[in-house]
Amino acid sequence: MPASCGTWYTKTMSSPPWIQDLARALTSPGELRRFFSLTGEEEGYFASSPEPDADGAGLSLRIPSYYLNLCTDSPDDPLRRQCVPRRQEFEQRPWEQDDPLHEESHTPRPRLIHRYRDRALFLATDTCAMYCRHCFRRHFTGKRQGGATREEIILAAAYAGATPSLREIILSGGDPLTLHNEDLETLLSTFREARPDLVFRVASRVPVVLPGRITPELSRLLRRWAPLVVVTQFNHPREITPQSTQAVESLVDSGIPLFNQTVLLRGVNDHPDTLEELFQGLVARRVTPYYLFQGDLAPGTAHFRVPLGEAMEIFRCLRMRLSGIALPVFAVDLPQGGGKIPLYPESLSRKEPGWYHLQSLDGRWFRYPDEAPS
Numbered sequence: 001m002p003a004s005c006g007t008w009y010t011k012t013m014s015s016p017p018w019i020q021d022l023a024r025a026l027t028s029p030g031e032l033r034r035f036f037s038l039t040g041e042e043e044g045y046f047a048s049s050p051e052p053d054a055d056g057a058g059l060s061l062r063i064p065s066y067y068l069n070l071c072t073d074s075p076d077d078p079l080r081r082q083c084v085p086r087r088q089e090f091e092q093r094p095w096e097q098d099d100p101l102h103e104e105s106h107t108p109r110p111r112l113i114h115r116y117r118d119r120a121l122f123l124a125t126d127t128c129a130m131y132c133r134h135c136f137r138r139h140f141t142g143k144r145q146g147g148a149t150r151e152e153i154i155l156a157a158a159y160a161g162a163t164p165s166l167r168e169i170i171l172s173g174g175d176p177l178t179l180h181n182e183d184l185e186t187l188l189s190t191f192r193e194a195r196p197d198l199v200f201r202v203a204s205r206v207p208v209v210l211p212g213r214i215t216p217e218l219s220r221l222l223r224r225w226a227p228l229v230v231v232t233q234f235n236h237p238r239e240i241t242p243q244s245t246q247a248v249e250s251l252v253d254s255g256i257p258l259f260n261q262t263v264l265l266r267g268v269n270d271h272p273d274t275l276e277e278l279f280q281g282l283v284a285r286r287v288t289p290y291y292l293f294q295g296d297l298a299p300g301t302a303h304f305r306v307p308l309g310e311a312m313e314i315f316r317c318l319r320m321r322l323s324g325i326a327l328p329v330f331a332v333d334l335p336q337g338g339g340k341i342p343l344y345p346e347s348l349s350r351k352e353p354g355w356y357h358l359q360s361l362d363g364r365w366f367r368y369p370d371e372a373p374s
């Protein structure tokens with residue numbers, strides 16, 4: 001285990017409350033059973049992977065107590081579905097791949113994914129405040145590698161320095177806002193020194209799952225590195241609470257633009273009424289809905305995917321109901337590394353039995369399965 005992890009979340013009297021909250025997060029099946037009466041499907045996960053955090057099989061379990069307390073004991077609760085594992089996570093469909101977006105083939109430096117000409121994504125850490133059960137980067141996330149090393153950061157920054165077409169660095173992972181302020185500052189300053197003109201995009205679910213982490217100090221820190229925007233992930237209206245509202249408003253009031261990416265998820269938000277309420281609620285809190293994503297073909301996530309035709313119907317309703325500033329772009333990241341494309345009803349025309357054919361922005365054709373409803 002690298003020296004940079006393992007000690008991070010130890011409880012000490014002097015550490016800020018958010019670190020103590022993370023240290024207290026639920027991570028074991030035993031604790032989960034004390035909180036929920038687990039269904040057969042949920043127990044089935046632990047039968048396949050008794051200690052998900054220890055043996056590396058499956059995606060780690062971590063639920064901060066703040067998020068846990070938003071869940072109800074109903075097995076169909078949309079928040080519970082996002083954080084409590086199910087047996088289906090060990091089922092793999094033929095078209096599901098460990099690295100569904102072929103990120104490894106676009107990795108010029110360790111942890112740096114450069115797929116699009118003007119922007120690249122840096123895997124700042126593999127740690128998250130909560131491990132979302134629908135995670136598409138589950139082959140990397142929560143594997144206890146911890147934060148990027150000093151050397152990895154220097155190599156990635158040097159690459160940005162030597163690649164003039166790059167204009168933007170997306171800090172992702174894992175969740176970069178689980179890093180301590182000093183480590184975050186080192187990361188931002190190293191990239192900025194190599195390229196003073198870079199725009200930063202911080203991709204984080206922390207405002208939604210651990211809003212106490214968004215302290216005034218953190219907002220000020222992020223503001224100092226402008227131009228910097230934060231992209232978060234609200235998936236359900238019940239995630240909009242007084243605490244998460246305070247977190248996003250603190251960032252916006254500090255001068256940081258806020259965007260949101262929602263993942264379309266079966267049993268969570270697969271209804272136009274739910275998404276309408278979500279997107280309007282975000283706009284009212286000064287967060288701009290940016291993307292609505294069709295589920296990626298990551299292993300063990302079929303139970304979360306909405307069949308593409310049905311997804312398009314949901315989006316068509318939203319287009320009729322929502323203001324332009326409340327309507328995100330509906331997009332899919334094409335399998336086999338085809339990249340992100342916006343989806344329109346016309347996109348779904350060329351079809352063979354069982355498959356949609358979708359064209360990437362550079363004109364190549366990719367197949368996306370027409371899955372049976374799960």
Ligand SMILES: *Cc1c(COP(=O)(O)O)cnc(C)c1O
Nearest residue numbers: 113114115116119120121170340
């Ligand atoms: C999604 C993504 C981006 C950002 O794409 P936008 O359309 O600008 O949001 C950049 N790099 C990688 C590797 C991505 O997956």
